[in-house]
Amino acid sequence: MSQNTTPVLTIDGPSGVGKGTVARIVAQKQNWHLLDSGAIYRAFALAVDAKGIDIANEEALGKIAQTLGLEFKTELSNELVSVYLDGKDVSKILRTEKTGEMASKIASIGVVRDALLKRQKDFAKPPGLVADGRDMGTIVFPDAPFKVYLVASVEVRANRRLKQLQAQGSKGIISQILAKVKARDKCDSLRKHSPLKPAKDALIIDTTGLSIDEVITQVVALIEA
Ligand code: C5P
Secondary structure, eight states, X not given: OOTTTSOEEEEEOOTTSSHHHHHHHHHHHHTOEEEEHHHHHHHHHHHHHHHTXXXXXXXXXXXXXXXXXXXXXXXXXXXXXXXXXXXXXXXXXXXXXXXXXXXXXXTTOXXXXXXXXXXXXXXXXXXXXXEEESSIIIIISTTOSEEEEXXXXXXXXXXXXXXXXXXXXXXXXXXXXHHHHHHHHHHHHXXXXXXXXXXXXXXXXXXXXXXXXXXXHHHHHHHHO
């Protein structure tokens, strides 16, 4: 079955808005596949960094994108998705702020986005797909029947990030996190290729005053409507 016949739910939005959590829970509820497209850009950035490739070398970047040995495994025991790069578990380093910043820089390069496009489209398999990222509804799955765009104030997103760090046993300084979230917003929204923006037909949900459960209820209602 092709992407055209597989139902796809796209969830886009800025950093720290809760896309990943919402996508994972909705995918579990629906028993659909999950695409964490940010993880692909993060893993790609790690591979480029490990190989010491200059990000101005577009030909080398294109080659790495074609040959990236990337595998996602769902650990049923803790419901987390582990990511393997060339056979090595990179799940922890993948989620660091530094990797996110490298990913954001590299994701602004057109040749990288083009080379990673098919890899993302291939996730659309029956019985369905939940895809989260920045351009799922606009570029990767423009024909998706269900599109959501999550927003929340920058302060709320920075606070959520702080709580996430604290839950992982790390410390964070709110003013620094706030500055980083703002910088990432700027980088992702102002870039030339696939800038962060809602698809015209996306349902925009402001999650500022909502719990995760309330957001999930709205998203599931969209699919079941
Ligand atoms: O969502 P996450 O924070 O893991 O994404 C890391 C970076 O990868 C983002 O800041 C963004 O620049 C880039 N990205 C993208 N397009 C996507 C997903 C992520 O450009 N579909």
